[in-house]
Amino acid sequence: MFSREDYDDWKIRMQAHLAAMDDEMWTVITEGPLKIMKPNLAVAVTNGEPRYLEKPRHEYTNDDRKKSNLDNVARDILYKTLDKDKNIALNDMVKEYMKLSHSFEEAKAENIILKSSSIESSSDELEDVYNLNIELSKLTAENDLLRNESSELKAEVERLTKEMSSWTQSARAFHKLQEIQKSAHDRTG
Known part of the structure; x- marks a missing residue:
């Protein structure tokens, strides 16, 4: 890492x-x-x-x-x-994000096609547009939530990376201390 x-x-x-x-x-x-x-x-x-x-x-x-x-x-x-645990978490998040992104893009494209159509809209079509707008709003909110979760995961990865670095430094210091104690013991022993 x-x-x-x-x-x-x-x-x-x-x-x-x-x-x-x-x-x-x-x-x-x-x-x-x-x-x-x-x-x-x-x-x-x-x-x-x-x-x-x-x-x-x-x-x-x-x-x-x-x-x-x-x-x-x-x-x-x-x-x-990435290590295995981060890989699995990020993979699941990416799959969900891609699925939502695809749904969002489909709804957006359909909405654009409906808006650009020059044919008179019937009440059913207006209801469909309304429903698509609601779905689009939900997907946008879900997308924002996933972005926030992604930011939180990135912050957690950074925090864990720092913690692992600290542990590695502590382990090195501890190992060095053991070597010093062993050499001191060998001289006196």
């Missing part, structure tokens, strides 16, 4: 290592998994720019699969720097 003092050095080395594997790897770490997109042909082109939607996995090309897998590769590399 690394200490706070070693973090900057570790981050620079990790960025270089990940960039050597793929230029977009650090982007995956800082911004989340890459979304493979395709033009949405069902929606009209706006200002000469097509609208995009997420491409289904069965339509992925080999390059799309490689980009989609960058998140897994990056997490694998980062998890190898």
